[in-house]
Amino acid sequence: MKKLINVSDYCRLYYEDVASTKNICAFFGCKPSSLGAFRNRLGLPNREEFYPELRANTSRKSKNLFKKGAEAWNKGKPFPQIAGENHVNWKGGKFINIHGYRIVKAPRNHPHAYKGYMREHRLIVENFNGRYLKPNEHVHHIDHDKLNNDISNLIIVSPSEHAKVHQPEGSLFGINAHK
Ligand SMILES: [Zn+2]
Numbered sequence: 502m503k504k505l506i507n508v509s510d511y512c513r514l515y516y517e518d519v520a521s522t523k524n525i526c527a528f529f530g531c532k533p534s535s536l537g538a539f540r541n542r543l544g545l546p547n548r549e550e551f552y553p554e555l556r557a558n559t560s561r562k563s564k565n566l567f568k569k570g571a572e573a574w575n576k577g578k579p580f581p582q583i584a585g586e587n588h589v590n591w592k593g594g595k596f597i598n599i600h601g602y603r604i605v606k607a608p609r610n611h612p613h614a615y616k617g618y619m620r621e622h623r624l625i626v627e628n629f630n631g632r633y634l635k636p637n638e639h640v641h642h643i644d645h646d647k648l649n650n651d652i653s654n655l656i657i658v659s660p661s662e663h664a665k666v667h668q669p670e671g672s673l674f675g676i677n678a679h680k
Pocket of ligand 1: 640641642663666667
């Protein structure tokens with residue numbers, strides 16, 4: 502089913518979930534070339550700029566992040582030279598991504614995992630409710646602390662509700678904060 506590419510879903514899939522081009526195209530029902538064109542039109546940067554950890558992990562730490570034999574999303578693509586800090590903190594299979602979310606190993610065959618990993622707060626809500634979250638179900642941290650993943654601090658919201666909550670910060674899923 503064909504959908505228009507909308508910026509909130511696109512940014513979540515592309516920057517937060519680090520979904521593959523194939524999966525993003527499947528979600529929106531579009532061609533790979535449309536994604537690059539969409540990014541160019543809005544002036545959105547390539548995600549390599551936001552994921553220096555993936556760049557590092559493909560060499561030294563790839564055994565920890567990626568399953569054996571799994572193809573990296575950036576395989577065969579040249580990496581730009583990225584200046585700045587590496588925001589990743591490794592702690593036994595968990596790490597904090599550049600957006601400040603704790604990433605953990607996903608359950609086996611999880612439909613929305615990336616390379617076997619997912620955001621911990623979404624997993625906690627899924628375990629609590631006993632079902633997978635849909636991609637258009639966002640999870641908001643009530644106290645705005647992205648690492649406070651106590652179930653009492655997490656609430657399922659729609660993308661538009663979520664955008665409203667974060668509007669005062671002037672950030673689109675934290676992307677502007679990292680510019
Ligand atoms: Zn939120």
